[in-house]
Amino acid sequence: MIYGADVSIVLVTIAILFVLTYYKKWGWLWREWLTTVDHKKIGIMYLIAAILMLFRGGVDALLMRTQLIQPNMHFLKAQHYNEIFTTHGTLMILFMAMPFIFAVFNVAVPLQIGARDVAFPYLNAISFWLFFFAAMLLNLSFVIGGSPDAGWMSYPPLSDLPFDMGPGENYYILALQITGIGSIATGINFFVTILKMRAPGMTLMRLPLFCWSVLGACILIIVAFPALTAALALLLIDRIAGGHFFTMLAGGNPMMYINLFWVWGHPEVYIVVLPAFGVFSEVVATFSRKRIFGYTSMVASIMVITVISYLVWAHHFFTMGAGPGVNSFFAVASMIIAIPTGVKVFTWLFTMYAGRVRVPAPMLWTLGFIPNFAIGGATGVMLAAAPADYQYHNSYFLIAHFHQVLIGGTVYGMIAGMYYWWPKMFGHRLNERLAKHAFWWFNIGFYVCFMPQYFLGYMGMTRRIFTYSPGMGWATWNLISSIGAYMMGIGFILIAADIIYSAFYGERDTTGDIWDGRTLEWSLPSPAPHYNFAVIPQVNDRDAWWESKQQRLEGKEVTALQYKSPLRPIHMPKSSGRPFVLSVCFFVAGFGLVFNWYILGILGFLGVGLCLILRSFEFDTDYYIPIDEVQHTEKAYGRLLHGEQ
C-alpha cells in the first residue's frame, strides 16, 4: 500500500509539472497565487488545501472502518492501523479543520467589515505557507521514514524515547510546531483586523455574528496555541536532545504534557466550532429573510464559550487520578458550556420563526447541523458527568460524541460556509441538485456511521483497537458503522464532483447578491475586485446591506453604501515571494530535524533568518491603485460611479 502511495504521488507530481509547463503557467502560478497577499486568494488556497486534506483524512477513516468491518480482519497490520488513526486525527484537526476555518475567515471577514484586506497581509501569506508546508511535511512521513503512531495526542511516555524511536513522532512534532506558528499569526491577524479595520459606523454591536465568532476564535487561538507550542517544544527536546521533561525517571512528569496538551486541546475544539456557529448565524438569517433573533444573547454566548472553554480541559482525564474536588470542578464547568450552546440553538430556531425559510445547500447543511449538534451536545453533557465518564472514557461512546460535534459542527459549518460564499469567491454558484445528493448521502451516512458507535461504547469497545474477537456482540454495529462511513465517502465525492462540474456549468452570479444577502460582502460584485471596496462604506445598521436595499425599495436615497464620497487612489500591499521562500526554509529545517540531520536543520533556520532580515530592510512594500484604474474596473463590473452617468 505504501508503495502504491509512493507511485501515485510521483505520478501526480509529474502530471502537475507537465501540465504547468505545457500550458506555460509557471509565471501565472507564481505571480497570481504563490506570491499573493490578497486575502481572497489566500482564502481560496486554504480552501483547496483543506479539501485535499479532508480527502486524505477521509481515506484514512475509510481504511480504518474497513479494517473493523468484521472481527479478526486481516486488512491492515497493527502498526499500519496505529499510524493511520494517528494521522487521521492529526490531519483532521490541524490540517483540515484549521485551514478550513481560516479559508472562511479570509474569504468573509474583510468583506463583511468593509475592509480592503486584513491588518497584516504579508503575515497572512506567511501563515498560509507555513500551514501548507507543515501539511506537506506531515504527509511526507507516510512515504519517507514512517508515520507517527502514538495517537494524535501523542502522550508520553509512549511518544517519548525509548518507546518510539522512529522518525514518525518527529514528523508529528515539527509539522504541528510549524503550522502552529502560522495559526498564532492568523489569530493575531484577524483579531487586529476585526478590532481595527471595521468600516466607519460599524460598532462592535453592529458587527456581523460571523465576525464575532471569528473574534472569539482568535482570542482562543492567541491564548491557547502557545500551550501547544510549549508542550511540543519540550517533547522535541526530550526526543532529540535527551531531555527528561516528560519521563518520570529523571523527575519529569507525563501529566505535565497531558495538561499542556489539553490546555490547548480543549479550547481548540471551540476554535474550530465557533466560526461554524458564526456561519450558521449568517446563513439562518439570510435564508429566513429575517434579522437574527437575540443578537445580544448570541454575542454573550460566544464570549461565555470563549472564557469557559479554558476551564474545562481536565475533563479529558477525569480518570487519571485527580481528586473528587478537581473532577467536580471540571465536570460542572464542562456542563456549563452546554448552556450558551443551547441558547445558540434556540436563537437559530427563533430566527427561522416568523421568517420565510428557503433551503438551498448552505441552509440544508445548517438544518442538518441542528439535530446533530443537539444530540452531540447532549452526549457531551453525559460525558461531562465525571463518574459516568469513568465508563465512557476512551470508549466508542466518546468517539461517537466528538465526531458528532466536530463533523456535525465544524465540517457541516464549513461546508455550509463554502456553499454560501462560493459565488463570492468564484463568481458562480455550485449546482443545487448535486449539492442535495451530496448532503443526503453525507448526512444519512453520518448517522449510520456514528449512532452505532454509541452502542459499541455501551458494549465496552475501546478506541484504537485494530482488531477484536467475535462473541462480544460488536461485529454487527461495526459493520453498519463502516457502511455509514462509505456513504459519507460518497457524499464527499459528490461535493468534489459538484466543484468540478460547477466550474464549467455552474450558474454565473452577475448581481453579486445571489442569496439576497444581509451583510456588506453582498454589496460587492462576485468575485470581488482585488481592492474589495472602491469606496469604504458608511455603516448605520447591523445588517447594513439589507437595510440599504430596504431603503431603496422604499424609494429613499441610499445613504449607506454606494459611492457617496469621491474616489481616491487605493493603498494596497505588494505581492511578495518571500512568505513562500520562508516557509520552504522552515520545511527544510523541519525535515532536517526529523532525521536529526542538524546541518540541514541549521541551513533551514539560516534561510529563515535571512528571509526575516531581508524583510526588515525592505521599504517598498506597498503601492497605490490610481483612480483611473479603479473607475475602469468598476465600470467593467457594471457599476456606474457617482456623477458619471
Add this chain to the structure above:
Amino acid sequence: MRFLRFLPSSKIALVLIPFLLSGCGEQYLLFNTAGPVAKIERNLILTTFVLTAIVVIPVIALMFYIIRRFRDEPNNSAPYRPEWSQSHKLEFFVWGIPVLIICVLGILTVRDTFRLVRPTTSMNGAPLTIQVTSLDWKWLFQYPDQKIATVNYCEIPTNRPVRFILTSDAPMNSFWVPQLGGQEYTMPGMAMRLWLQADKPGNYFGSGANFSGREYAHMKFNVVAKPESDFQQWIKQTKSTAPALTMDGYKNLVQQSVVDKQTYSSFPPGVFEQNIKSEGGMYMKHELKEATD
C-alpha cells in the same frame, strides 16, 4: 453532602431502565452491571440521558415544525415579521431552562463524584487488595496478602470491596472492567486506586482502554468473581500447584510480547513497589505511601 442523596436520580432511572433495556442484550456491558459501583454509574448515565433528552427532543421537533410552517412558498399564510428579533420573555426561557437542567445535573454529578472515591458498601472485614501493573502488552495482577500473581486474568470474591492499586511498567494504559465499574489510568511511577465490587459470580470482561502501542488491542483480561469459599479454594490451589514468578520471569514479562493467561504461586517480594519507585515514584514519596498503604 447527605441532603443530596434524597434527589430522585435513582428513582427516575429505575422507572426508565425497563424501557431502555428492553431489547438490550447482555452485551451492553455498561447496563448489565454486576456491582454497586457500576450501578451508581449506570444510574447517573440514565439520569443524564433523560435530563438532556428534555432539551434535545423538543429542539428537533421544533425545528421540523418551524421549517414546515415558515417555508418560503407563495401561499404560505404564516406570519412574516422580518424585523422581529428580540423577546425578553423568550430569551429568559432560552437561558433559564438550560441553566436549570445543568444545575440539577451538576449537583448529581458532584454527589456521585465524591461517592466513588471510597468503597461504596460498608466493609465486613478487610478489603481485598490487588496490585495491577500494565505491561507491554499484558496485565499483571499481584495479590500482596495472598502472595500469588496472575497474568491476563484475576479472581475476586463476591460481595467484598476490592481495592485495585494501579501502575504501569510500560507506557500508560487504563484499567477498565465495565460491568464492575469505571476505569482508572495506570501510569508509570504512580499508584492509583480504584474500588470495585462484584455482587454476583461471573466472568467479567476487562480491557486496557488507553492506547499503548502496537499490540494494544490484545490487552484484554477477565475478572472472575466467585463466592468467598471458592475464592479461598482457588488461592490454596494456586499456591500448591502453580509455578513461581522469579525476578527473571518478571523481567521477561516486561518485554514487549503478547501472552496467554498465567498463574504464579509467588512473586518476588516488593517488585510492585520497586517498579513504582524506580519509574519516578521516588519523587512522589507522599503519594506513593498513601497509595500503596
